[in-house]
Amino acid sequence: MINHGSLRLRLFILILTPLVLLAVLLGFWRFMVAQKTAQELFDDSLLSAGLAISRDVAISGGDALSPTTRSLIRDASGGEIFYHVTGPGGIYVTGYAYPPASANSSVQEVYKPQFFEAIYRDEPVRVLKMTERVTLENLVGDATVTVWQRMADRNAFANELSIRAGIVMGILLATLAVVVWFGVARGLRPLLDLQDAIDLRSPDDLSEIKRPVPDEVQGVVKTLNRLFGQVEHSINAHQVFISEAAHQLRNPAAAVQSMAEALRDAKTDEDREKRIHELVSAAKNSATVAEQLLSLERLRQPTHQDQMDEIDFRLVVEEACAEMGVHILAKGIEFDVTMPEAAIMVSGDRVFLTEALKNLLDNAVKHGGTKLSRISVVLQRDEGAVSVTVADDGAGLSPDQSEAAFSRFSQLDYSEGSGLGLSIVSAVAQRHGGSVSINQVEKGASLTLELPITL
């Protein structure tokens, strides 16, 4: 299973990531706006300083600045303002010796104030250049006022504006993060409560979960409840099987024990000999029942495709017949097998198929009764299927007894069988997509196992 990490972390990341992205965008926008604002503000103050200087120069005839103007220049919000004034004809009037040069000197509108950026003594500066037509001591000409200011100050101002906005946003995000982190935990509480409730259950408690849960979890709880139901059903089936199995094993085990005791108490050699044989057959019976129970239990497990092989069904029939034939012939019963020449391929589990056939034969031997004198096996290939029929001339079995005959632990009449054999055959048939049925015959019993063949 892929680990998806904590639900809380997932929600946390999902909610906060877009918010952080948005905050970054907003911060950038705020920074741009701040820059623009700072520029406008500072340009305004530069303009007013320029105008004041220009006025002073006009009044004083180019000599000095008034104290008001000087204090305006000194205390300007963007730091010290430098100035340079030239009179008509480009004559130096007052201020600093060299103004920063304009980058583009080809100016169309000469009398419009121009703002531009330049380097002055290795520092970036913002420059305002105003040219006015003046009359100075009867001279008429263009007077130019240049004022400038260091950019560092205005940048600092813009930065400060941005930082302040950043701090506000940071605080907001942090608050949100805390709220989301704890809020999600709180929102997930019903889920954790559900987990605790399931944790506290005893392993035997497979009853439904009835506690109220949020809508989103209802599906999970419903599935869980269904699974609980299935598990309980399966456990019950197992318990029934185990208790029936124990009963089944008790009978032959008891037979072995009593026969062994009878053997110990035998008075004559003849008795002893007879009881030894009975003991051996009782023990064999007991082993058979245990084997059959194991087969049934394994048949309950789901089929794995890798257990299915392509096999020649004739070999399966031959193996089962050779093994069971020994017992059949030993009882003085005639046994014949008819098989076609060509291979018949089926897809199946060899062990199970052999088991099914052996149980069919075992059933014929055990339930045939005293009249039984002959058992025959006929293997036939039909259209798309293979059928093997085991027929005997013993006590009969009719099709209307099918249900009882094929169900587990049932016997139609008392015999040494366990009542498991035919249910194994039936389970194997089902597992291989085939069927087993009782045929209508005049005398004895005839059962047919049919399986689909692979082409």
Add this chain to the structure above:
Amino acid sequence: MRIVIVEDNEPLANAIAYRLRDRGHAADVLTDGDAADLYLEQESADLIVLDINLPGRSGLEVLKSLRNRGDSAPVILLTARTETSDRVSGLDMGADDYLVKPFEMDELEARIRALSRRKQLDYGARESIGSLEFDRTARQVSVKGEVMDIPRREIAVLECLLERRGRIVPKSQLTDYVYGVGADVEVSAVEPHVSRLRKRLQNLGIKIKTARGLGYLLEVQK
């Protein structure tokens, strides 16, 4: 022959040992994997009957270290019906045969007999079956010390059925045994030999039964 039985189900191991000792062999019983491994490292065995599920190390591990030591003693594996895959890996690891539990003692003996013939071990040159005595090396059958005059092919039939006593021998197998594998004869060719042999033996307490369409079974009457 010296046979080592490694099986943790003690009653089963003892039963096998009794049977083999009754046949005149030396049988040693070991009930866990580690002990078996140690024992087999020091002592040599002519044949090993080895269970797969053992306490200590598993039968397959015992087999593996046996073969790694270069010991080629024939091994018959005993497996439960559910251990199908173990069976296959066991044969891959160099086991010679396997037997699924529960099995008939006759079946185990037949396997041991067949295996020792294949490996040219001496499982018993002389064997008595009912009132009949069979000398494997001389290929002679005698009753109460008197040698019976039986044709060669019938002796071969008897030998084959004896070797697989307790099992139904398919007709094809019998034909292969009597005429050699791949011989150009009909499977039905053995039928007259079998029926003549059957007549010869019927008064000696030995029956040859026919499972029609399948093969023959040798049965000794008690």
